[in-house]
Amino acid sequence: MSASDTAKSGRSSAGEAGVPAGALLVVLMAVVSTVAVLAWPARTAPGRTMWTSARLHYQLYEPIVAEWNQTREPRVNMTLMSLEALERRLLSGFLSGTGCADLLETERRVAARAFTGPLESVGFVDLTDRLKSEGLYEQINAASFSPWTSRGRIFGLPHDVHPVMLGYRADLVEAAGIDVSQIETWDDFVRLMLPLMAERDGDGKPKRYILNLWETQGETIEALILQAGGTFFDEQGRPTLASARNAATIAQIVAWTNGPNRIAAEARDFSASGNRLKLEGYVIASVMPDWMCNIWKNEIPQLKGKVKLMPMPAWEKGGRRTSVWGGTMLGISKTAPDFEELWAFAKNLYLSPEMARALYREGDIVTPVKSLWNDPIYDEPDAYFSGQAKGRMYIDLAPSVPLRASSPYNSIAILAVQDAVVALGIYARQSGKFTVAELEPEALAALAPAQKRLEQLLDRNVFLRESAANDGGTGLSRLAGATEAGVTK
Amino acid sequence: MATPRRAAWGFLAPFFVLFTLFTVYPLARAAVLAVQQTYGPGTERFVGLDNFKALAADPLFWKAVRNTTVYTTTTVLIQLPLSLLFAMMLNRPGLRGRAFYRLVFFSPALVGVVFVGMIFGVIFEKRTGLLNQFLHAVIGWDLDFPWMQNYVMPSLVIATLWQYMGYNMIYFLAALQNVPRELTEASEIDGAGPVRRFVSVTWPSIRPVATFVILLSVIGSFQLFELPWVLLNSAAGPDNRGLTVVMYLYQRGFETGDLGYASAIGWMLGMLLVVCAVVQRRLSRGEESV
Numbered sequence: 052m053s054a055s056d057t058a059k060s061g062r063s064s065a066g067e068a069g070v071p072a073g074a075l076l077v078v079l080m081a082v083v084s085t086v087a088v089l090a091w092p093a094r095t096a097p098g099r100t101m102w103t104s105a106r107l108h109y110q111l112y113e114p115i116v117a118e119w120n121q122t123r124e125p126r127v128n129m130t131l132m133s134l135e136a137l138e139r140r141l142l143s144g145f146l147s148g149t150g151c152a153d154l155l156e157t158e159r160r161v162a163a164r165a166f167t168g169p170l171e172s173v174g175f176v177d178l179t180d181r182l183k184s185e186g187l188y189e190q191i192n193a194a195s196f197s198p199w200t201s202r203g204r205i206f207g208l209p210h211d212v213h214p215v216m217l218g219y220r221a222d223l224v225e226a227a228g229i230d231v232s233q234i235e236t237w238d239d240f241v242r243l244m245l246p247l248m249a250e251r252d253g254d255g256k257p258k259r260y261i262l263n264l265w266e267t268q269g270e271t272i273e274a275l276i277l278q279a280g281g282t283f284f285d286e287q288g289r290p291t292l293a294s295a296r297n298a299a300t301i302a303q304i305v306a307w308t309n310g311p312n313r314i315a316a317e318a319r320d321f322s323a324s325g326n327r328l329k330l331e332g333y334v335i336a337s338v339m340p341d342w343m344c345n346i347w348k349n350e351i352p353q354l355k356g357k358v359k360l361m362p363m364p365a366w367e368k369g370g371r372r373t374s375v376w377g378g379t380m381l382g383i384s385k386t387a388p389d390f391e392e393l394w395a396f397a398k399n400l401y402l403s404p405e406m407a408r409a410l411y412r413e414g415d416i417v418t419p420v421k422s423l424w425n426d427p428i429y430d431e432p433d434a435y436f437s438g439q440a441k442g443r444m445y446i447d448l449a450p451s452v453p454l455r456a457s458s459p460y461n462s463i464a465i466l467a468v469q470d471a472v473v474a475l476g477i478y479a480r481q482s483g484k485f486t487v488a489e490l491e492p493e494a495l496a497a498l499a500p501a502q503k504r505l506e507q508l509l510d511r512n513v514f515l516r517e518s519a520a521n522d523g524g525t526g527l528s529r530l531a532g533a534t535e536a537g538v539t540k
Numbered sequence: 541m542a543t544p545r546r547a548a549w550g551f552l553a554p555f556f557v558l559f560t561l562f563t564v565y566p567l568a569r570a571a572v573l574a575v576q577q578t579y580g581p582g583t584e585r586f587v588g589l590d591n592f593k594a595l596a597a598d599p600l601f602w603k604a605v606r607n608t609t610v611y612t613t614t615t616v617l618i619q620l621p622l623s624l625l626f627a628m629m630l631n632r633p634g635l636r637g638r639a640f641y642r643l644v645f646f647s648p649a650l651v652g653v654v655f656v657g658m659i660f661g662v663i664f665e666k667r668t669g670l671l672n673q674f675l676h677a678v679i680g681w682d683l684d685f686p687w688m689q690n691y692v693m694p695s696l697v698i699a700t701l702w703q704y705m706g707y708n709m710i711y712f713l714a715a716l717q718n719v720p721r722e723l724t725e726a727s728e729i730d731g732a733g734p735v736r737r738f739v740s741v742t743w744p745s746i747r748p749v750a751t752f753v754i755l756l757s758v759i760g761s762f763q764l765f766e767l768p769w770v771l772l773n774s775a776a777g778p779d780n781r782g783l784t785v786v787m788y789l790y791q792r793g794f795e796t797g798d799l800g801y802a803s804a805i806g807w808m809l810g811m812l813l814v815v816c817a818v819v820q821r822r823l824s825r826g827e828e829s830v
Contacts, residue, residue, distance in 0.1 A: 069543040167797040168579030267778050317666060322670035473778040511594060513577050513585050
């Protein structure tokens with residue numbers, strides 16, 4: 052049978068109706084599959100939903116949520132997803148107004164994205180009045196609110212404080228006879244630790260560097276700038292990148308990472324090669340927020356008993372000995388019903404002594420609830436950190452943690468400063484100028500385009516412009532304890 | 541007559557519905573967004589041509605265009621001759637194990653771009669990276685050589701070459717196998733050498749495929765996103781050396797939340813690609829008329 056014969060027979064089989072049999076089959080399949088998809092029951096568990104992107108948190112919350120679901124209504128169903136997926140879904144829900152999970156646990160960068168539009172368009176419930184009326188505002192470390200505060204309103208319950216210390220190879224430092232208790236400032240740190248760089252490898256380069264830092268390590272650069280009293284945005288949410296203090300800090304970073312007096316090298320976090328370099332003692336000291344302790348324990352267990360922590364050296368005598376890195380909050384979606392029940396659940400999950408203990412025991416994270424800081428768990432010696440009571444050390448530093456802006460442009464500001472550091476590094480290598488005094492004027496010039504870029508971005512945002520006119524800035528200074536934490540030093 | 545016409549529309553309807561839903565509507569929506577500033581569908585402000593004006597004065601956008609153009613030019617100029625060269629080597633009569641070599645050269649194309657980014661991230665690592673370690677062992681290369689800091693574009697080109705050279709080679713190999721053997725033999729009998737044979741016989745025969753491969757490579761290169769995004773840890777690298785147009789579009793649309801600006805970038809990229817396609821078509825027509 053030829054093709055034309057087949058076509059003819061097909062047409063004739065369509066019969067008197069005149070519709071080809073093949074067409075009928077296709078339409079039938081389309082109708083059946085559509086009905087099947089529409090009729091397929093969606094798997095929805097009864098109760099409210101909560102999204103988180105942190106596996107550790109999810110595991111810690113499971114027993115608490117299970118207990119809650121046995122005794123209270125409505126049930127809460129947790130879903131663990133990647134941060135990127137959570138970000139996409141959260142923003143899609145907020146922007147389209149179609150709703151998303153009822154409870155959203157998210158980190159700083161993602162939460163800040165919700166603050167791009169007008170204040171009334173923020174998808175999280177404004178918790179400010181509730182926090183104040185229930186006295187929680189005073190009970191929680193002030194700085195922990197700052198990433199979730201936009202235009203004076205607080206949109207999340209803080210999960211942590213995340214103070215920062217320096218983790219260092221105590222075995223190598225103590226073998227060299229160095230007494231870290233003598234270190235108060237970065238100058239002391241460099242002076243006392245420098246003998247560790249005397250040993251050379253086959254290329255004539257130092258076998259070790261005393262600080263784990265490089266020009267594109269945005270988080271550490273941000274932590275150092277905040278520690279030094281620098282800022283990224285002012286009270287009105289305007290960028291403050293090109294300040295003398297920021298210039299001095301990045302000039303010092305470039306001086307540390309370049310030239311004949313270089314003291315810093317790169318050993319990345321969350322990286323096999325970085326972990327190997329840490330294990331080999333290629334870098335002596337790394338900036339360590341509390342959560343990073345847990346990462347080291349899991350990823351570099353061989354360093355157990357070989358590392359210790361010390362407060363960050365200050366930029367000047369009597370200066371701040373810590374900074375901040377990372378952060379998570381729990382927010383309630385505006386589209387969620389049962390606010391009272393969800394608020395009760397959120398407090399039970401985040402503020403209970405049991406959770407604080409679990410958070411520290413399993414995640415090495417200290418709670419932001421000040422009344423729980425007396426818990427003896429924080430005084431327990433930690434074998435990984437050579438028996439130090441690291442919980443107490445972090446808590447002692449918690450009140451000094453600097454405030455951070457919640458600007459949706461914060462991550463871009465950090466990248467812009469990072470670009471300025473890179474540009475300054477190029478200038479240093481090309482000009483042969485490697486001292487802070489020589490680099491400072493150029494640092495200010497390198498920060499100027501970063502500042503301009505941010506200003507242009509902000510100027511284009513009609514919503515923030517309107518909000519600034521109506522509400523007046525980020526409202527950070529209105530946070531309790533803001534003065535001593537120094538938001539706009 | 542009416543029934544076959546209805547049937548035709550019935551068959552065409554799925555295409556029209558899907559095309560309207562997923563191509564026409566997004567394009568129209570992007571055009572509307574390009575003249576707006578938005579924070580979701582409920583919060584929109586008409587800003588006229590502000591997005592395009594800002595784009596024209598945005599040094600980062602032009603840096604992204606420059607980076608993407610450099611990447612596209614470099615990859616096309618290096619990759620395609622290499623692909624053709626390897627195809628010609630594999631097309632030699634009497635070559636043993638041709639299928640094996642073809643598989644070896646083609647296999648990188650089977651690896652996802654994200655994996656390529658991760659693999660090359662490890663290879664280009666300072667001190668512990670495979671490349672620096674190997675070069676250090678062989679020629680005493682500097683272990684701290686900063687591939688991904690100071691040599692972002694060469695790193696991207698190397699990774700792309702590894703992944704796509706074999707892929708394009710397959711196109712050329714298929715084209716070479718369709719070059720009429722009698723023409724090659726006739727030119728050989730007439731005394732033409734290998735270069736003359738390539739210029740006068742092989743190239744004219746494979747030119748349509750070469751034009752197609754160049755066009756695909758140019759369009760693909762201008763859409764570069766995943767490789768630098770993974771290789772440079774979700775950023776554009778130091779001093780934005782790895783910033784591409786699509787990456788900038790993503791940053792502005794999905795990191796800054798400025799969908800209007802991102803739509804304007806998308807339209808600019810679209811127009812750029814149309815210009816590339818038109819120029820290339822003109823050039824290839826010119827060649828044909830010659």
